[in-house]
Amino acid sequence: MGFLPAGALGVALHSQLADPAAAVFIERPGSLSGRALRAAGGVWVERAGERSFLDLRERFLPGLAAAGASGLPEMVLVCTNPDQLVPVLQDYVALITALAGDPQGDWVEAAPVLILCANGIYFQRLRQVLVELLEEGTLLGRLPDLWPDLMPRLVARLLRGVTIQTGLREGSGAEAVYRPGPPGLTRLAGGGTEIRAACVRRLAGLGLRVEDAGHLAPTRVEFDKAIVNLVSNFLGLIWGIDDRGGFRPLTVGEIYAEAHWPAITELAGAVLAVGRRVRAYRHETLEDLMALLRSTSVVHAPHVPSSIQRVENALARGVLRPGLPPTEVWLVEPLIKFARSSGLDAEAAYFESLKSRLEDRIAAACG
Numbered sequence: 001m002g003f004l005p006a007g008a009l010g011v012a013l014h015s016q017l018a019d020p021a022a023a024v025f026i027e028r029p030g031s032l033s034g035r036a037l038r039a040a041g042g043v044w045v046e047r048a049g050e051r052s053f054l055d056l057r058e059r060f061l062p063g064l065a066a067a068g069a070s071g072l073p074e075m076v077l078v079c080t081n082p083d084q085l086v087p088v089l090q091d092y093v094a095l096i097t098a099l100a101g102d103p104q105g106d107w108v109e110a111a112p113v114l115i116l117c118a119n120g121i122y123f124q125r126l127r128q129v130l131v132e133l134l135e136e137g138t139l140l141g142r143l144p145d146l147w148p149d150l151m152p153r154l155v156a157r158l159l160r161g162v163t164i165q166t167g168l169r170e171g172s173g174a175e176a177v178y179r180p181g182p183p184g185l186t187r188l189a190g191g192g193t194e195i196r197a198a199c200v201r202r203l204a205g206l207g208l209r210v211e212d213a214g215h216l217a218p219t220r221v222e223f224d225k226a227i228v229n230l231v232s233n234f235l236g237l238i239w240g241i242d243d244r245g246g247f248r249p250l251t252v253g254e255i256y257a258e259a260h261w262p263a264i265t266e267l268a269g270a271v272l273a274v275g276r277r278v279r280a281y282r283h284e285t286l287e288d289l290m291a292l293l294r295s296t297s298v299v300h301a302p303h304v305p306s307s308i309q310r311v312e313n314a315l316a317r318g319v320l321r322p323g324l325p326p327t328e329v330w331l332v333e334p335l336i337k338f339a340r341s342s343g344l345d346a347e348a349a350y351f352e353s354l355k356s357r358l359e360d361r362i363a364a365a366c367g
């Protein structure tokens, strides 16, 4: 079992393991934070106000390809930001190339299953990127011809993990303190059906709260999470920052206050319209989406969404910068693109205005 990298989500999911020693952390190649954590030999974790050092010496791998066949985990939960996923796939293809170049038995099986856990709507696009990178390998003579048998087997090893974990990281580098939060459910979608079922069994056996999304397409599962994140990350921040940049961290209960429901319903309607066009949603109605949001608002009422906590921490440390964080970009940009390419001009304009309203608020908070 591997976690890539030791960020807030990776450390939080790791904390669910019954036997933490059974896992390794994998660095992103060239990552400065990865290098700092490896040099420190572990990370500081805080639970219920108690701080302890999670000793990870001998348990940091220097990237997928650099790890070599012998040290590879069976599965890797990829917990980077969404804008870091393409380099992770490049590293994965470098590993696959090395395995294919020196085959020991079934080299496809030796490649770990990758489970992409960053927030955002990206899985379909990234699966395409993986195919393109593998085909480029064949074109350049680094990989054998992968069609018709090997390519589907390799692509079946790329899964989506959509998680409601609420881990936080305060500070950076080796001084960072990690707060894992209570165990949150991770739903696995995409990839090969048997591989996914085996991952669910294996991860559950290791102690993770995990569920198979079954027949639901990864994009559908991404849309369900995106709508929850758009309310908490976008609307929650827009409502939590006033015109003059004053900031108040809102709880989920405050975000879902009675007066906000018309705006939340408008957002859900726009997501549903786009979701129907890209067939993420088929028979679902606005009431179905509102029911999903209502249950979120009840279950998580006292919780301050992690994106809001991140802004609060960045403000407190004077490191908040104008612009949207990568995860917010990967939530709203695909919706704008899908809306535009399906002729949903009103929805495209709605998501563009949502994006610029949040950019303006963050710029105001930066002062």
Ligand SMILES: NC(=O)c1ccc[n+]([C@@H]2O[C@H](COP(=O)([O-])OP(=O)(O)OC[C@H]3O[C@@H](n4cnc5c(N)ncnc54)[C@H](OP(=O)(O)O)[C@@H]3O)[C@@H](O)[C@H]2O)c1
Pocket: 005, 006, 007, 008, 009, 010, 012, 028, 031, 032, 033, 034, 037, 079, 080, 081, 082, 084, 117, 118, 119, 120, 163, 164, 165, 166, 167, 168, 169, 171, 172, 173, 174, 176, 306, 327
């Ligand atoms: N936190 C959660 O519980 C949670 C739950 C659901 C989804 N997600 C999603 O998962 C993705 C990653 O989120 P995250 O919360 O894990 O964010 P994070 O801690 O900020 O990790 C993201 C990136 O920050 C850098 N980083 C990691 N540890 C660091 C350290 N000690 N000092 C400085 N930089 C460090 C790494 O990039 P470099 O290699 O460039 O340093 C890492 O890839 C996001 O898309 C988020 O929305 C998170």
